[in-house]
Amino acid sequence: MTIVKPSDILIEKTTNLLQNGMNARAFGDFGVPEALGDARWTDELILSTWHMAETGKIPEKLNFKTGNSGGGFDRLKFQFLDESEWLEHSEKISTKLDLNRRGDEKNKISIDIPWYGGGMSYGSVSVNVMMSRARNARRWNSFISTGEGGYPTELREVEENVITQVATGYFGVEEDTIQAAPIIEFKYAQGAKPGLGGHLLAAKAGEEVAKLRGSVPFVSLFSPFPFHSTYSVEDHSKHLDWIETVNPKALLSVKVSTPHDVDMVAIGSFYAGAHIIHLDGGYGGTGAAPEIAKKNIAMPIELAIPKVHKFLVAEGVRDKVTLIASGGIRTADDMAKAIALGADGCVLGTTDLVGLGCTRCSNCEGGPSGRGCPWGLTTTDIELQEWVPQDWAVQRLDNLYGAMQWRMREILRKLGLDDVTQLRGRTDLLQYIPEEASE
Amino acid sequence: MLTSEKASGSVISEGRLSMESFETESARRGRQMADLYHRYGIDTEEIDDVQSLPIRFLVEVGKVGLAKYIFKEIIHYKGNAEVILSRPCTYGVFSGPVGGFSPRPHLCVGCLRCTIQHPEFVKVLPNPERLSLGDSYTTHGHIAAIDEEAKKGMVPVRGQGYRGRFGGPGFDGMLTDMSEIVRPSRDGIHGRELIGTSVDIGSKPMHLSFDEKGEIKGIQPKMFSIQVPFIFDLPPGNLGTEKLIRVIDLTSKGIDTLACVNSSDVERMAIDSANIIPVLSIDEAEKSSNYPNARLIQLDGWDSSAVDKARSVSDAMIGVRIKFEEGWQLRLDSAVNYGVEVIHLLADLHGRGEDGQFVTELFKEAHLRLIEQGRRDLVTLIGAGGIVGADHVPKSIISGLDAVALDLPVLFALQGRSDGSLVERAGVIGNLPNKMDEGWAEQRLTNLCGSWRDQLLEILGAMGIREVRRLRGEFGRSMIVEHLEDEAFEGIAGYVGGGN
Numbered sequence: 001m002t003i004v005k006p007s008d009i010l011i012e013k014t015t016n017l018l019q020n021g022m023n024a025r026a027f028g029d030f031g032v033p034e035a036l037g038d039a040r041w042t043d044e045l046i047l048s049t050w051h052m053a054e055t056g057k058i059p060e061k062l063n064f065k066t067g068n069s070g071g072g073f074d075r076l077k078f079q080f081l082d083e084s085e086w087l088e089h090s091e092k093i094s095t096k097l098d099l100n101r102r103g104d105e106k107n108k109i110s111i112d113i114p115w116y117g118g119g120m121s122y123g124s125v126s127v128n129v130m131m132s133r134a135r136n137a138r139r140w141n142s143f144i145s146t147g148e149g150g151y152p153t154e155l156r157e158v159e160e161n162v163i164t165q166v167a168t169g170y171f172g173v174e175e176d177t178i179q180a181a182p183i184i185e186f187k188y189a190q191g192a193k194p195g196l197g198g199h200l201l202a203a204k205a206g207e208e209v210a211k212l213r214g215s216v217p218f219v220s221l222f223s224p225f226p227f228h229s230t231y232s233v234e235d236h237s238k239h240l241d242w243i244e245t246v247n248p249k250a251l252l253s254v255k256v257s258t259p260h261d262v263d264m265v266a267i268g269s270f271y272a273g274a275h276i277i278h279l280d281g282g283y284g285g286t287g288a289a290p291e292i293a294k295k296n297i298a299m300p301i302e303l304a305i306p307k308v309h310k311f312l313v314a315e316g317v318r319d320k321v322t323l324i325a326s327g328g329i330r331t332a333d334d335m336a337k338a339i340a341l342g343a344d345g346c347v348l349g350t351t352d353l354v355g356l357g358c359t360r361c362s363n364c365e366g367g368p369s370g371r372g373c374p375w376g377l378t379t380t381d382i383e384l385q386e387w388v389p390q391d392w393a394v395q396r397l398d399n400l401y402g403a404m405q406w407r408m409r410e411i412l413r414k415l416g417l418d419d420v421t422q423l424r425g426r427t428d429l430l431q432y433i434p435e436e437a438s439e
Numbered sequence: 440m441l442t443s444e445k446a447s448g449s450v451i452s453e454g455r456l457s458m459e460s461f462e463t464e465s466a467r468r469g470r471q472m473a474d475l476y477h478r479y480g481i482d483t484e485e486i487d488d489v490q491s492l493p494i495r496f497l498v499e500v501g502k503v504g505l506a507k508y509i510f511k512e513i514i515h516y517k518g519n520a521e522v523i524l525s526r527p528c529t530y531g532v533f534s535g536p537v538g539g540f541s542p543r544p545h546l547c548v549g550c551l552r553c554t555i556q557h558p559e560f561v562k563v564l565p566n567p568e569r570l571s572l573g574d575s576y577t578t579h580g581h582i583a584a585i586d587e588e589a590k591k592g593m594v595p596v597r598g599q600g601y602r603g604r605f606g607g608p609g610f611d612g613m614l615t616d617m618s619e620i621v622r623p624s625r626d627g628i629h630g631r632e633l634i635g636t637s638v639d640i641g642s643k644p645m646h647l648s649f650d651e652k653g654e655i656k657g658i659q660p661k662m663f664s665i666q667v668p669f670i671f672d673l674p675p676g677n678l679g680t681e682k683l684i685r686v687i688d689l690t691s692k693g694i695d696t697l698a699c700v701n702s703s704d705v706e707r708m709a710i711d712s713a714n715i716i717p718v719l720s721i722d723e724a725e726k727s728s729n730y731p732n733a734r735l736i737q738l739d740g741w742d743s744s745a746v747d748k749a750r751s752v753s754d755a756m757i758g759v760r761i762k763f764e765e766g767w768q769l770r771l772d773s774a775v776n777y778g779v780e781v782i783h784l785l786a787d788l789h790g791r792g793e794d795g796q797f798v799t800e801l802f803k804e805a806h807l808r809l810i811e812q813g814r815r816d817l818v819t820l821i822g823a824g825g826i827v828g829a830d831h832v833p834k835s836i837i838s839g840l841d842a843v844a845l846d847l848p849v850l851f852a853l854q855g856r857s858d859g860s861l862v863e864r865a866g867v868i869g870n871l872p873n874k875m876d877e878g879w880a881e882q883r884l885t886n887l888c889g890s891w892r893d894q895l896l897e898i899l900g901a902m903g904i905r906e907v908r909r910l911r912g913e914f915g916r917s918m919i920v921e922h923l924e925d926e927a928f929e930g931i932a933g934y935v936g937g938g939n
Contacts, residue, residue: 010522014556017527021555030558035496035549035565038602071605071924079932188619192600195617195901199596225900226620236620256619260918265619282614285600291584292594292894294601296830297615297901303923328600341927350600361550364598369529374550378598384529432934 003371003383011386018375018387022357026050028061033359039069040283041350041360045330052403053355053396064407065333070435072283072302073334079431080414087413094419095408097345099183099322100251100275107182107249111345112141113405114420115335118280118326118349119165119187119255121149122172123200123209123221124287124364125378126385132393133352134158139394140401145185145347148198148223150212151177163253166243168197169223171213178246183276185253186239188226191284191327194257194298197225199288203370206380237272244273251275253324257297258282258304263311266323270312276322278347279304284327285350287378288365301327302341309342309425330354332407342425353377355400356393478632479666481694481889483592486882490854490872491545492586493568498532498544498553504560505539527553527561574861576609576789581827582851585887588829589852592886594893606920609790609797610831614918617901631896635906638668638842640697640735641756642780643816661756661780662819663734665842667892668907669832671698672823672844673718675788676867678855681708686877687849688715690884699737699783699844705730718760721745728752735781741770743777756780763792763801763824771805772812781819784840788847788861790825798825799838806839806912815912827851829894839912852887853880 006014024030026047037043048064051057058064066074080086087093097114100106117133124147131154133144138161145163146155150172155162164181166173168188178184189195200209200221210217230236240252253276254269256262266277281301286294305325312318325338326347335346354360357375361367364378372379376387412420415429423429509523516522526533530546532553533539539561553561572579580603587595606612641662650656671687673679684704691698691714700710702717706729711717717730718737724745727736730753737758738745749757758781759774761767767784774782784805790798802822809815822835823844835843847861855871899907902916910916921936928934 006525007521009516009519010525013516013522014525014527017556018552021558024558025555033551033554033558033563035554035563036551039604040600040602069603069605070607071920074605076931189617195619195903196897201596226618230620233620257617259617259619260915262619268620283601283605287598288596289598290594290596290894290897292830292897293901295603295611296834297617297898299614299918299920299923300605303920303927306927307923357555358599359549359551359555360599360602361548362597362599362602363548363550365596367530367548367550367598368546369531371529373598374527374529374552427928427931431932432928434933 003381005382006386011389014387015389015392018357019392022050023054026054026059026062036359038360040067040328041330041354042068046354046359049331049351049354049400050357053400056399056402058403058407058410065331067330072300072328073330073337075433075435076302076337076430077433078336078340078411078415079429081416085416087416087418089406089409089413091409092418093409093412094421095405097322097420101320101322102275103320105249106275107251109182109251110141111143113401114339114345114408115348115404116142116163116324116345117144117352118285118347119145119147119163119185120287120349120378121147121165121198121200122152122212123149123204123206123380126376126380126388127152127154128385128388128390129353129356129377129393130155131158132356132388132390132397134161135390135394136397136401137161139398143183146172146177148172148187149200149209150174151180152212156180165255167223168225168227169213169221171198171215171221171223175246178243178250181247181250183251183253184243184247185255185276185278186227186243187255188230189255189257189280189298190286190289191257191280191282191298191301192286193289193293194259194282195225196290196293196297198223199286199365201288201366203366204287204372204380209380233268233272236268240273253278255280258299258301258327260299262299262304263308266308266312266321267315267317270317270321274321276324277308278324278326279308279343280347281325281327285353286364301325301329301338305338305341305343306427313425332404333411335404336408336411336423337430339420339423340426340430342427344421344424351400352397355396356388479637479695481592481667481885481892483886483889484882485591486879486886488590488854489875489879490856492572492583492854493566494545494547495566495569495583496544496547496549497564497566498542498547499562499564500533500539500542501560502540508557508560527556573857576825577827577847577851577857577861584828585848585851586854588890589854589883589887592889594890594897606924609825610799610828610834612920613799613834613837614920614923615830615833615837615898615902616916616918618903631900633905634896634899635908636668636892636895637664637666637906638819638908639664640781640819640842642778642818645814645816665697666695667888668836668840668842668895669888669891670696670716670821670842670844671849672846673699673701673864674849675846675864676869678850678867678869678871679704680871682875682877683849683853683871683880684708684710686853686875686880686884688712689877689881690888691715693881693885694888696888697735702726702730716758719749724748725752727755727757730755737781737783741774741779743773746774746777746779758783758819758821760785762786763794763796763798765793767792768804768808771808775809775812775814775818779818781821783844784820784822784824785864786822786824787863788824788867798822799834802835802838802840803912803914810912829891830898832891832895833898833907833910834917836907836910837913837917841908841911848887849884852883854883 048062051059148167255278325343376384644658727749
């Protein structure tokens with residue numbers, strides 16, 4: 001079957017149907033789809049994310065806070081103050097986050113919300129999706145990461161909000177895109193497939209994707225693991241030095257997964273020169289990963305954050321480095337809990353995609369059709385990607401981020417805090433819920 | 440003449456080897472030697488279903504609603520075929536001759552685009568028949584994974600993150616480690632072809648002694664190697680048909696592993712071979728002589744006189760099967776003390792011992808017990824019970840086993856169905872496909888083994904471990920969710936630990 005770009009009228013029809021359908025489900029005009037959701041992203045969590053993405057508001061009738069995984073964030077809640085002690089809900093409640101705490105001569109970067117967008121490579125998603133996320137990041141004075149697939153030229157328009165990722169396959173890494181980036185992210189590992197390197201299956205490695213990665217079309221691309229130039233903390237330090245030479249102003253972020261010695265990795269990265277230590281937990285998202293890796297290798301982010309936070313505190317360097325958490329963080333409540341456990345901020349990936357219609361059907365790697373996501377999100381298929389009009393997607397993400405910021409402020413004010421940075425490491429504000437009572 | 444030439448048996452055609460011809464000749468010989476080398480691999484090949492699992496989803500389309508919708512579209516789009524004939528499904532569920540009026544739910548992958556796009560008249564429902572497969576331990580998820588692995592022989596790869604519960608009981612409560620930056624080896628996933636999965640079966644002395652000629656004296660190693668750390672156990676319940684045994688026999692030879700078969704079946708079917716482990720009752724130990732080709736014979740319980748009888752008539756190693764029932768520790772000690780080279784530990788099919796402990800704890804106890812006694816290497820520990828997923832293999836080995844034995848996965852790899860309890864071995868009632876072709880079945884089992892071996896390589900590659908033998912008892916390369924929770928959540932109000 002030849003796949004061609006659809007006509008404008010077909011795009012209009014399909015996008016209207018999809019958008020109206022999502023709204024109809026999110027607003028309760030039709031029942032909850034019976035096959036929607038899983039333990040981590042329940043049907044209500046998906047629908048509430050759609051609701052927020054459409055309205056910019058928290059839904060009244062859907063659980064927008066937790067999933068049903070029986071552990072981690074789903075068993076934690078905040079111990080709010082008595083209502084009489086709550087602060088007013090106000091924009092004065094700060095959600096700003098400084099990313100450079102080393103006090104060096106590099107970029108001084110603050111973001112308006114304590115999260116930014118995680119890496120999704122060109123190839124795993126379309127330029128459309130990358131641009132939508134990047135344009136939204138610009139609205140929120142935040143970032144997205146390129147992921148490991150190169151830097152499509154369209155992104156130049158928003159380069160102040162794009163983190164260039166350098167990962168183990170060096171796919172698409174160019175000197176000029178390192179020089180253009182305010183932050184460079186070294187991806188040592190990814191939570192969904194720790195220790196295994198990236199996967200882009202052949203069906204999705206089309207001509208443009210392959211060209212940007214310096215490869216040939218329709219060949220599966222597996223990034224190696226580990227960095228073949230890094231086998232020690234000293235090598236790691238040289239790695240960061242290399243980037244510093246190419247772009248002396250860029251902040252350096254080190255993305256690692258969560259093995260048992262993640263605390264040692266974090267301190268090693270700090271002394272190697274990292275401004276941001278980005279922990280990616282075992283339940284994180286991916287465009288393609290072996291099922292055995294997703295569930296079994298490395299630890300969930302909820303368990304890694306306090307381990308690293310406490311260790312950095314004990315080493316006396318906690319205030320000199322920004323600790324970012326990702327991998328299984330779904331909601332504003334999850335982010336607030338991650339910060340209370342010891343992170344400074346978070347990275348979102350799957351949440352953005354769910355906001356744009358993702359039902360977590362797990363066919364991102366290509367699926368039986370070989371074309372990737374039928375919603376047009378994790379695909380570069382010339383027909384399917386048209387189902388995600390860029391302006392619509394930017395607005396959806398903007399609305400979603402607005403609702404999440406509102407919820408973050410709601411949590412802070414009920415805790416009597418007027419700045420998100422005051423929440424960091426405040427495990428005394430959390431409560432563990434017995435299993436039978438978990439939401 | 441080069442020394443290596445003598446060793447390789449090659450001959451120079453005529454005259455002396457000159458410096459001129461040296462490079463060419465040495466390259467030729469190098470190639471010749473390289474060609475002789477055979478790197479172990481399992482030849483997988485995708486194979487069709489003969490008795491497919493119940494489909495994942497049911498697709499219901501309201502035909503009146505669809506007809507009205509099409510009518511409206513014909514009017515609205517003035518007969519524009521491209522628009523009217525467009526379908527919400529990229530998988531072909533609605534691409535049959537009459538489109539949505541006769542959907543093809545077997546093609547549905549649950550993306551739900553159709554039911555979101557057309558909520559008025561399309562429903563996608565999880566198929567209750569599929570959800571009812573297996574039981575509370577061997578879930579429909581395990582069965583579906585085994586089915587896919589046996590069909591394709593590949594590592595299942597999917598998009599999106601993990602979808603299940605946080606941690607969990609049994610094997611789910613154990614996570615495996617990985618090496619981030621500082622690694623014990625330089626081989627990550629691109630070095631996987633160099634990772635060894637062979638294991639030794641038998642006994643190694645705790646140290647070697649040599650005489651003045653440099654020859655080993657005293658206790659000699661007594662072992663052989665198999666290429667994967669899993670063997671086939673006795674088929675549980677009613678599954679031990681001749682046909683299935685033939686398939687297991689062929690598969691174990693093909694991939695160079697072992698298969699446990701009841702001794703009476705070995706004789707009746709005349710399948711005595713190096714890859715078959717005849718399993719005898721202790722009352723029949725003297726019949727061990729009937730299996731001259733076996734490298735390992737197992738007795739179905741511990742009895743020193745039975746071992747003596749077996750040893751007196753057979754040169755094969757004698758193994759003993761020990762159930763995790765009261766007093767198993769003493770039976771293990773006695774058997775190892777008596778020089779039994781292989782112990783085959785058995786939990787129920789939910790991976791529990793008689794006292795309710797899970798196998799990870801039981802395997803660990805057995806392993807540590809022998810370490811404390813200073814004789815772990817004198818014996819090979821094989822374990823079975825509750826191993827129904829690829830991740831259960833490395834987790835069992837981390838818990839202290841040398842190899843695992845597969846029972847129920849065989850049934851589900853061959854697209855059989857269970858009927859009733861999947862707890863006790865003897866109580867398993869399984870139905871294999873009616874007209875099961877042996878070649879088909881062998882390929883399915885081979886595919887399963889290939890897939891599980893490749894997934895083992897993923898785990899080992901992530902850790903930077905180059906051979907599975909080094910994973911044995913490496914508790915430090917695992918993480919227990921409960922312990923991690925204690926460390927992470929200690930001090931948080933309401934947290935009492937122990938997963939409560």
